[in-house]
Amino acid sequence: MNKQEQLAVGRRLLGHIDGRTTDLADAIFHNRVSAYASRERAALERDRLFRSRPIFMGLSTRLPKPGDYLAEDVAGLPVLLVRGADGTVRAFANICRHRGAPVAQGCGNARAFVCPYHGWTYDTAGKLLGTTDKVGFAGFDVAGHGLVRLPAVERHGLLFARPSPLAEGESATLDVDGDLGLIAQDLAALDLATYPLHSVDRVTPRINWKFAVDTFLEGYHIPHLHRKTIAPYFIGNVGTFDGAGLHGRMCVARTSIDALRPLPEGERNFRPHVISIYQLFPNTIVIWQVDHIEVWRAFPDRDDPGRCEVELAIYKPHDTDKPDAYWEKNRDIAIRTVLEEDFPLGERMQIGFESGAVDEVVYGRNEPSLVHFHASIRSALGVAA
Structure with a gap:
């Protein structure tokens, strides 16, 4: 106040x-x-x-530096919140696009996320950097299999994410001011x-x-x-x-x-x-x-x-x-x-x-x-x- x-x-x-x-x-x-x-x-x-709505994930200081991340389940959806190299906070489904294993656990700092199951690697912007066994996945659409994006925003020193994937054409940034109103x-x-x-x-x-x-x-x-x-x-x-x-x-x-x-x-x-x-x-x-x-x-x-x-x-x-x-x-x-x-x-x-x-x-x-x-x-x- x-x-x-x-x-x-x-x-x-x-x-x-x-x-x-x-x-x-x-x-x-x-x-x-x-x-x-x-x-x-x-x-x-x-x-x-x-x-179906924005969920508060913590104060901004929960992710103070580029590469800082937080992984937790929200009502049945594994969520990965990460501050990218550009300082922007993004949210993803914490689900590898290969076989569905989580690519991160708990919290920490990382330059990239490596799936513990088969070693597929993603950057902090959710991009799939590559697969292991190049022969086995020859011709695979790497660019189209980044982590599934969730809408998120950092506002007033608070972090929010919506635990459902972006719809086609939807903005990746949530409008929480309209939701919070006078508060x-x-x-x-x-x-x-x-x-x-x-x-x-x-x-x-x-x-x-x-x-x-x-x-x-x-x-x-x-x-x-x-x-x-x-x-x-x-x-x-x-x-x-x-x-x-x-x-x-x-x-x-x-x-x-x-x-x-x-x-x-x-x-x-x-x-x-x-x-x-x-x-x-x-x-x-x-x-x-x-x-x-x-x-x-x-x-x-x-x-x-x-x-x-x-x-x-x-x-x-x-x-x-x-x-x-x-x-x-x-x-x-x-x-x-x-x-x-x-x-x-x-x-x-x-x-x-x-x-x-x-x-x-x-x-x-x-x-x-x-x-x-x-x-x-x-x-x-x-x-x-």
Whole structure:
């Protein structure tokens, strides 16, 4: 957020604290538990949410140098994201055009990608440089068998790719500004390209991917579930919410915000006292913490709607003078809070969803970010419930 937006959000938060209120959704929202447990619903989500629209892949600093690459599966499609020799970020299906083996794994830096199966080699622009056994493939159309291109873009210090091949005549560059709407300006103001990657962790909880996102979209649970960990530092069940198309921003106040009350508004700096939580549809949470960026991404299991993979990435300021031990402490707090409190309870909830004992869950008006997220899912899927 820019300075004026920070002041506006700060005023709203102080008003809610004084009035014992919070931003409210228009109405209570009822969601059928099949949204978390149905295989048919899961298949629809993979197709329409994860394969048909831009997916956030990380901050630009995930691929800082030419040749840097990231390989991961996105809803069943192996994706290779690479910064080319010209500095442009491109995305490809991570599938060799010979027999389908992945040409890269994990992350790293490479001048070319060599398939581990038979040694076919591709450059960072996806071009097939050549095959092994020239006699066996004499006359083969090398130029027409580069890696399959996926649309991608680097914008506002963020990386996006769409996990489906380019259509004939389609631009290889995604228009994410049109999709992000007003939130694009907000993200640009964060100067995210100046935050290098500190750490990446992945876990596979037995929960639906949407529950992993739900975890971060309301502060109602903080005084209850997190009373012995982070609750003393936050004002629970108080927050602001602003929607931007399918995306949204929720802001919550730290208890330290009261220190600003004696100051004239022009002298107030809300930055250390407000946490901004950006929900980038469909599966990403970007948290603007006091002095670093925390990114959570949730991906559905290929077969089981009750499983997912969740990634936590910590990005620190480029000009920090704090030792690695400081950032490791922040990483540890984030991991322990979610993995020891949120996700274990979520796994018990998932069992309940799958039991057939209840038909629905309910989101209150005091959970507007959660309501917006699930209403956005319904809209994107074209379903009524």
